[in-house]
Amino acid sequence: MQPAELDLPRELGGSRSPSDRIFEFTARGIGIMVLGITGSIGVFLAYQAYPTIQRYGLGFFTESAWSPDQGKLGIAAVLLGTFSVAFVALFFAFPLALGTALYISEYAPPRFKSTCVSLIDLMAAVPSIIYGLWGFFLLQPHVIHVSRWLHQNLSFIPFFKVETDPDAAVWAQTRYTASAFIAGIAVAMMVLPMACAVMREVFSQTPVGEKEAALALGSTRWGMIRAVVIPFGRGGIIGGTMLSLGRALGETIAVVLIISPAFVIKPRILEVGTNTISGLIAGRFGEATSTQLSALLTAGFVLFVITLLINTLAAIIVSRGRSGAGTDI
Amino acid sequence: MTSTLVRPLGVLPMADVPRVFQRRTADDIASLVGAAIGSLAFVWLCYTLILPFSGRMGFVACWYGLFLAMYALVTSLSNPGPVVRDRLASAILHSAAAVVLGALASTVIFTFYRGAKALPHLNLFTEDMAGVRPQDNLKSGGILHAIVGSLIEIGLAVSVTLVLGVGTAVYMTEVGGRLARVVRTVVEAMTALPSIVAGLFIYSVLIVALHVPRSGIAAATALAVMGLPIIARTADVVLRVIPSGLREASYALGASRWQTVWRVVLPTARPGLATALILGVARMVGETSPVLLTSGSSTFLNVDPLHNAMNSLPLFIYSTVRSGEPTAIARGFGAASVLLALVLLLFIIARLIARQSVGRR
Known part of the structure; x- marks a missing residue:
């Protein structure tokens, strides 16, 4: 993975000075320590997950209720909630991130470009609780009208059903609040800058020669983008989106602030009440006994494995794309 | 991931600088502004006065949709298809960036706007919440x-x-x-x-x-x-x-x-x-x-x-x-x-x- 393949460092031989030996020893020590700390988290989670999986079996993944007192415990509902929030987030974040990345790399005036890049970075640094407040206090009162409109006009799609009458003279506003839809919009704000940064990075590596060639052949700017920039950056588009999906799945606070927890399998994203794995952990850790705690840790482990798989896949896709492998012009 | 995006050393593509695109002509600006104003007026007339709709979000959505349609129509009067598509794509990409930056700005402004009620009380920075009930007014207690x-x-x-x-x-x-x-x-x-x-x-x-x-x-x-x-x-x-x-x-x-x-x-x-x-x-x-x-x-x-x-x-x-x-x-x-x-x-x-x-x- 060394970036420079042209000049490889020579092999160092001979005896080493004491300071070098101390340096290597210390660096290796720190490395092993960090390996121990980070690795132990994964091992600990897996170790805690084992008895829970053994006790509840596959039912852990199919049971939707979370009532440990009755011996019924499962993550089906929260898993569905996690994914519905994440997919709503991607539905908004993907087109906006792609559009913004293309704007920054192809349209923005040179002087404004670096400002834009900084602003997107700033957007990534804004704490998630601020986005939670934004979603809850500023967005929710407006979005419930959109939810109602979607319900009125598109309720033949099962996702957009809400169990209330949308055309009633006094419509039940509270049925549309605290939904996966609104939480998803807040999460979209959080994952958007990440997707945008990866996409922009890849777009900016598009070979200038190919872009110029497209323009010289008489292409419009959009034609050039479609023929050169997007095919070149396909790896980055997919990879960046998946990275942001991984982030969206694990997001806690913005979601917890907005949703009201419900443990039912509910594909109706506009309706009040849903829950995510992280929301489950945040809500239930306080009163958990040791077995419940290991059940929560199992849920956390499942979440971690999912995000890990998605991130790994994203990294492979980003590096596989033509954009990862240098240019031939 | 960022590490894999780092350009290999030895490849120096910065040597050729892309040319600067031509500035907009008067025709471009006029059609853009005209479409924006025309669609605004049309939507205002229909949405608020004729059709039984309400709500700010719906208004903006209708305006934007109609603006794109009008812009395409106006451009197509004097330009071939590829140019129309180019203009439309440009408008959409610009608005995507505007939405994102607007959302960021609204987050920052909204937070400070709502915080403005508590911030002028200096006790916010010098006191803690010991013995202060949540509903006590902002003159006592702090963070x-x-x-x-x-x-x-x-x-x-x-x-x-x-x-x-x-x-x-x-x-x-x-x-x-x-x-x-x-x-x-x-x-x-x-x-x-x-x-x-x-x-x-x-x-x-x-x-x-x-x-x-x-x-x-x-x-x-x-x-x-x-x-x-x-x-x-x-x-x-x-x-x-x-x-x-x-x-x-x-x-x-x-x-x-x-x-x-x-x-x-x-x-x-x-x-x-x-x-x-x-x-x-x-x-x-x-x-x-x-x-x-x-x-x-x-x-x-x-x-x-x-x-x-x-x-x-x-x-x-x-x-x-x-x-x-x-x-x-x-x-x-x-x-x-x-x-x-x-x-x-x-x-x-x-x-x-x-x-x-x-x-x-």
Whole structure:
């Protein structure tokens, strides 16, 4: 993975000075320590997950209720909630991130470009609780009208059903609040800058020669983008989106602030009440006994494995794309 | 991921500079402005006066849709199809960027706007919430305990992650070997760890199993565990792009490996490292979920991280906002403004350092 393949460092031989030996020893020590700390988290989670999986079996993944007192415990509902929030987030974040990345790399005036890049970075640094407040206090009162409109006009799609009458003279506003839809919009704000940064990075590596060639052949700017920039950056588009999906799945606070927890399998994203794995952990850790705690840790482990798989896949896709492998012009 | 996006050295495409596109003609501007005004007038007439619709969001959506249609129509009067598509795509991409930047601006402005009620009361910065009920007015009580708690927790967490994170990065890039590759794989995998799971890990190990009280030190450990993979990875990315020619030159002059790392590699990487670290710190300051599980929330000022609960800014915001009490929410927004200002400050410092490094070269 060394970036420079042209000049490889020579092999160092001979005896080493004491300071070098101390340096290597210390660096290796720190490395092993960090390996121990980070690795132990994964091992600990897996170790805690084992008895829970053994006790509840596959039912852990199919049971939707979370009532440990009755011996019924499962993550089906929260898993569905996690994914519905994440997919709503991607539905908004993907087109906006792609559009913004293309704007920054192809349209923005040179002087404004670096400002834009900084602003997107700033957007990534804004704490998630601020986005939670934004979603809850500023967005929710407006979005419930959109939810109602979607319900009125598109309720033949099962996702957009809400169990209330949308055309009633006094419509039940509270049925549309605290939904996966609104939480998803807040999460979209959080994952958007990440997707945008990866996409922009890849777009900016598009070979200038190919872009110029497209323009010289008489292409419009959009034609050039479609023929050169997007095919070149396909790896980055997919990879960046998946990275942001991984982030969206694990997001806690913005979601917890907005949703009201419900443990039912509910594909109706506009309706009040849903829950995510992280929301489950945040809500239930306080009163958990040791077995419940290991059940929560199992849920956390499942979440971690999912995000890990998605991130790994994203990294492979980003590096596989033509954009990862240098240019031939 | 960013590491794989780094351009291989030796390829220098910056040699050919793209030409600047032609400026807009009067026709372009006129059709754009005309379509915008025409669609606005049309939508206003239909939406508010003729059709039984209401709501601001619907109005804007209809206006935007009609604007695109009108713009396409006006452009197609004097231009061929590809140009129409080009103009439309340009309009859509510009508006996507405008929506994103607008959303960012609205977040920042909204937070400070709602915080403006609590911020002018200076007791917000000098008092804690001991003996103050949530519904008491804004003239009493403050968030001093949360600010101090945040600073202590972050200070502890950063002092650990800084040493370990940069040390690991140095080990991975400068020492290397098979074990270093294992460390890199595990660290990269752990960046996928959701922050709440890191918090739950510390909660079940430190607080439940080892009976450490809920305190600042537990929260700092949770933050450190969450931040360590992030900082190690970003530092690794920064160190990896240091040209190996610099190291070679140093070795060629007879320097030892330690001297090379200390005198050549780290100083060269300093601005990049500083930027990466400050952004990592900004991320840790705002993280709520690990703190929620581990620190407990006190109402009084507590500067001892080892004993008693310790509040922090994100946790204070979270608990006040959920209380539903209007004055508590106002106080929560005051704390949110302080938190956001802190993040902005860190961000600006990071930018200045980054810019300095570009200017020097």
